Amino acid sequence: MELKTLRYFVTLGEELHFGRAARRLHISQPPLSRQISRLEEEIGAKLFYRTQRHVELTPAGELLQRDASAILANVAEAMNTARRAGRGEVGKLSVGFFLGATYTLLPRILQNFRAQHPEVKLVLQEMGITQVLDAIISGEIDVGFLRPPSADPAVLTEVLLREPFVAVVPQNSRFRTAKSISLKDLADEPFIMYTPGNSILYTQIMTACHQAGFQPRIVQETRRPITMISLVRAGAGIALVTSSVQATGNKGVLFRKITGPLPMTEIAVAWRARNPSPLLQSFLKVARQAARRKSTAT
Amino acid sequence: MELKTLRYFVTLGEELHFGRAARRLHISQPPLSRQISRLEEEIGAKLFYRTQRHVELTPAGELLQRDASAILANVAEAMNTARRAGRGEVGKLSVGFFLGATYTLLPRILQNFRAQHPEVKLVLQEMGITQVLDAIISGEIDVGFLRPPSADPAVLTEVLLREPFVAVVPQNSRFRTAKSISLKDLADEPFIMYTPGNSILYTQIMTACHQAGFQPRIVQETRRPITMISLVRAGAGIALVTSSVQATGNKGVLFRKITGPLPMTEIAVAWRARNPSPLLQSFLKVARQAARRKSTAT
DNA sequence: TTTATTGATACATTTCATGCATTAATCATG
DNA sequence: CATGATTAATGCATGAAATGTATCAATAAA
Numbered sequence: 001m002e003l004k005t006l007r008y009f010v011t012l013g014e015e016l017h018f019g020r021a022a023r024r025l026h027i028s029q030p031p032l033s034r035q036i037s038r039l040e041e042e043i044g045a046k047l048f049y050r051t052q053r054h055v056e057l058t059p060a061g062e063l064l065q066r067d068a069s070a071i072l073a074n075v076a077e078a079m080n081t082a083r084r085a086g087r088g089e090v091g092k093l094s095v096g097f098f099l100g101a102t103y104t105l106l107p108r109i110l111q112n113f114r115a116q117h118p119e120v121k122l123v124l125q126e127m128g129i130t131q132v133l134d135a136i137i138s139g140e141i142d143v144g145f146l147r148p149p150s151a152d153p154a155v156l157t158e159v160l161l162r163e164p165f166v167a168v169v170p171q172n173s174r175f176r177t178a179k180s181i182s183l184k185d186l187a188d189e190p191f192i193m194y195t196p197g198n199s200i201l202y203t204q205i206m207t208a209c210h211q212a213g214f215q216p217r218i219v220q221e222t223r224r225p226i227t228m229i230s231l232v233r234a235g236a237g238i239a240l241v242t243s244s245v246q247a248t249g250n251k252g253v254l255f256r257k258i259t260g261p262l263p264m265t266e267i268a269v270a271w272r273a274r275n276p277s278p279l280l281q282s283f284l285k286v287a288r289q290a291a292r293r294k295s296t297a298t
Numbered sequence: 299m300e301l302k303t304l305r306y307f308v309t310l311g312e313e314l315h316f317g318r319a320a321r322r323l324h325i326s327q328p329p330l331s332r333q334i335s336r337l338e339e340e341i342g343a344k345l346f347y348r349t350q351r352h353v354e355l356t357p358a359g360e361l362l363q364r365d366a367s368a369i370l371a372n373v374a375e376a377m378n379t380a381r382r383a384g385r386g387e388v389g390k391l392s393v394g395f396f397l398g399a400t401y402t403l404l405p406r407i408l409q410n411f412r413a414q415h416p417e418v419k420l421v422l423q424e425m426g427i428t429q430v431l432d433a434i435i436s437g438e439i440d441v442g443f444l445r446p447p448s449a450d451p452a453v454l455t456e457v458l459l460r461e462p463f464v465a466v467v468p469q470n471s472r473f474r475t476a477k478s479i480s481l482k483d484l485a486d487e488p489f490i491m492y493t494p495g496n497s498i499l500y501t502q503i504m505t506a507c508h509q510a511g512f513q514p515r516i517v518q519e520t521r522r523p524i525t526m527i528s529l530v531r532a533g534a535g536i537a538l539v540t541s542s543v544q545a546t547g548n549k550g551v552l553f554r555k556i557t558g559p560l561p562m563t564e565i566a567v568a569w570r571a572r573n574p575s576p577l578l579q580s581f582l583k584v585a586r587q588a589a590r591r592k593s594t595a596t
Numbered sequence: 597t598t599t600a601t602t603g604a605t606a607c608a609t610t611t612c613a614t615g616c617a618t619t620a621a622t623c624a625t626g
Numbered sequence: 627c628a629t630g631a632t633t634a635a636t637g638c639a640t641g642a643a644a645t646g647t648a649t650c651a652a653t654a655a656a
C-alpha cells in the first residue's frame with residue numbers, strides 16, 4: 001500500500017470517472033485502472049461499482065475515501081511540521097539559568113524568542129550556576145546561563161553581558177550626595193555579602209577589597225540580592241550588587257557607582273558542543289541580539 | 299512522499315542503526331541510506347544526526363517519528379475497516395418499514411442483525427407502504443418492508459411472512475365461546491375498519507365480505523390496529539386485524555380465527571435491484587432466517 | 597598501528613508503473 | 627434496428643526508480 005495509490009483512489013472517488021481522474025493526475029487512463037484494481041485486490045473488496053458507463057463508490061469505498069483523505073492531509077501536515085522543525089520554528093527547548101540572569105537579560109531574551117518562535121515550547125528552570133553546567137553536560141537542558149569560566153571543554157560558552165558592581169546604600173547614608181564611591185571608602189562600613197558557597201561574586205568582591213587594602217566587615221550573608229537591598233533599607237549596612245539588580249526597583253535605597261579595583265562580572269550563555277539543533281542556534285542568535293541592545297542601553 | 303519511505307524512516311528511528319533497521323526491513327543497508335537521505339532532501343531538514351558511529355534523531359526527526367507512526371497505524375486501520383466493510387461487517391444501512399411490520403417480524407430481524415453485525419449502524423424510519431417503495435427507488439433507504447405487490451421492476455421483493463386475519467371481539471361478545479368465527483357471521487356486526495387510503499388490508503377485507511355476501515357496516519375508521527383494539531374494548535364494534543397484532547397484548551378483548559374467503563396478507567422485504575452492497579445481502583439473509591423461524595412459530 | 601564496524605557511494609540489475617494501441621461493452625442517435 | 631461514440635479493461639513495450647553487490651571512507655576499539 002503506497003500513498004500514490006491512495007491519491008489515485010481519492011481523486012477517482014472525487015471524479016467518479018477514470019478518464020477525468022487520470023487527466024487530473026497527469027497520467028493516462030490505463031494505469032489508473034490498474035492501480036485501482038490492484039488496490040481492490042490488496043484490500044480484498046471492491047471499492048467502486050463500475051459498469052462501462054458508470055462509476056460509483058461501494059460502501060467500503062466510501063469509508064476508505066474518508067480515511068484516505070484524512071491520511072493524505074495528515075501526511076502533508078506531518079511533513080510541514082518536520083520542515084518547520086528543521087528551520088527551528090517548532091519544538092521544545094529547555095533553558096536553565098541562575099538567579100542573576102533573571103533581572104534584565106533573560107526576560108528580554110525570552111520575550112524576543114517567544115515573539116519570533118511562538119510555537120516553540122520553552123521549559124525554564126532556575127538553578128545554581130554549577131547546576132547549570134551539570135545540566136548542560138547531562139543533556140537535561142539545551143542551553144544555560146552562568147557566570148564564566150566554565151572548565152568543561154564539551155560546553156561552549158559565550159559572554160553576553162559585562163556589568164559593573166554598584167554599591168547599595170541607605171537613603172540617609174553619608175554617601176547620599178556622592179555620584180560615585182571609591183571602594184576603599186567602604187572599608188569601615190558593615191557589609192551585607194553574598195554567601196561564599198556557589199557565588200563567584202563573593203570571590204570577586206573579597207579579592208577587590210583586599211587589593212584596596214582592607215578586609216570587609218561582613219554583618220550578614222545571603223544569596224539573594226533582593227534580600228540584600230531589604231537589609232540595606234533596614235539600615236543593617238551597605239552591599240555591593242551587580243548593576244542589573246537595579247532593575248528590580250530601588251525604593252528606600254540608593255545605588256552608587258564604585259571606583260576602584262572591582263572588575264566587571266560576566267553573564268554567559270552556554271550549550272553543549274555538538275548540538276546542531278536549529279532551535280539552539282536560533283536561541284543563541286536571539287540571545288546575542290538582546291545582549292547587544294542591552295549592553296548599549298546600560 | 300511514499301509510505302515505504304515512512305516505514306523505512308520509522309524503523310530506522312526505532313533501531314537507530316542502519317544495518318539493523320535494514321535487516322528488519324528485509325533490504326540491504328545502502329537503499330536504506332539512500333531513501334532516508336532522499337526523504338531528508340524532500341523535507342528539507344536533517345532527520346538524523348549521524349556519524350559513522352552513532353545515529354540519533356534530530357528534533358525534526360523526533361516530531362516526524364511520532365506523526366509517521368500514527369499515519370502508518372491509520373493506514374493499517376483504514377485498510378482493515380475497508381476490508382471489513384467489503385465483507386459487510388461495518389457500515390450503515392437504512393431501513394424503511396410500515397407499521398404492520400413492527401409487531402413481530404421487524405423486531406426479530408433487527409435483533410438478529412444487530413447481534414451478527416454489531417458495528418453496522420442501522421437507520422430506521424417508519425413510513426407508509428407507498429413511501430417505502432418510493433424511498434427504495436430514490437435510494438433514501440437500502441431496504442424496506444411493505445405489502446406486495448410492488449409494481450416497479452427496479453425493486454425486487456420477497457415475501458417473508460403470510461399471516462391470516464383474526465377477529466377482535468369484546469370479552470362479553472356473543473362470540474366469546476366460539477373457537478373460530480365464519481366471516482358471514484359478522485355480517486350484522488358494526489365494523490371498525492382500516493382507513494381506505496393507503497391500506498391494502500381495507501381492500502382485502504371489503505372484497506372478502508363481498509364474496510361472503512354482505513356489505514360491512516363501518517362505524518369507525520383508523521390506521522392503527524392498536525386504536526382498533528381500544529375501540530373494540532370500548533364496545534364500539536368488532537374489527538379484523540392481522541394475526542401479528544396479537545403480539546401487542548390483548549387485555550380486554552378476544553382474538554378469534556376467521557373462516558371464510560379471507561386471504562392471507564403478506565409482508566415482503568424489498569430492495570433496489572442492482573444494489574450489490576454486501577450489507578444488504580447480509581440483511582436479507584438475516585431477514586429470511588428470522589421469517590422462517592417466525593413462520594413455523596405461528 | 598591495526599582491525600572491525602558503520603554509513604555513504606558506484607554501478608549493474610531488476611522490478612514495477614507507465615504509455616500506446618486495442619478490445620469489449622454499453623448508451624445515444626438517426 | 628443499426629451505427630457511432632464513450633468508457634473501462636487488457637496486451638505489450640518502454641522507462642524510471644529502487645534494489646543488491648562491491649567498495650570506500652571514517653571512526654572507534656584493541
